[in-house]
Each structure stands twice: as C-alpha cells, then as structure tokens.
Amino acid sequence: MRIDHAAGAAKIGKPLRHTEVLIFGNPQGGTPFMECAQSVGIDLPLKALVWEDAQGQVWLGYNDPAFLAQRHGVGQCPAVSALSKALSGLAETTIAR
DSSP states (O other), X not given: OEEEHHHHHXXXXXXXXXXXXXXXXXXXXXXXXXXXXXGXXXXXXXXXXXXXXXXXXXXXXXXXXXXXXXXXXXXXXXXXXXXXXXXXXXXXXXXXX
C-alpha cells in the first residue's frame, strides 16, 4: 500500500515535494514478532518513507525492527533478526535500481 502525502497536500492547495509512505508486511513475519510483545502491532505492518529533498535527492528511511523491539521491551525477540535482514535487503535492492 502507498500513501502519497504530496498528492494529499495538492488536494488542499499546498506544495509538498514527493513524499510517500510504503506499507508492507505479512503474517509470517509479523506474527512471531507480535508473539514477543503484542504491542508491536502498533508498528506493523512495516513502513518505509520515500521522500525528495530540496536538492532533488531521493531518500529512503524506515524504523529497523531491532529499534522497534527495543521500543517494545523485547530486544531479544528471535523474530527480529530475520525481519531486519529482509527489510535491509529490500531497501538495498530498491536503492540499487
């Protein structure tokens, strides 16, 4: 799923450089994370922000699952490693294009 913030801003007559939130995930990855702490559900599905700065450079940012695990007090959750690796790989693939 995509949320286009620039399109939303345009609807109210405001300028905003390209800014989109990408929302993605699946129960196979998220459920084991939530088994460690159900409160993780507020941060799932995972999200990434893609935006263009004033110089036209495009950026990609996201909260690493390890950060989310710390936030929810489950820093040792075994699901985190695989999620972090998958998200990092997805980000690297995306920016390599």
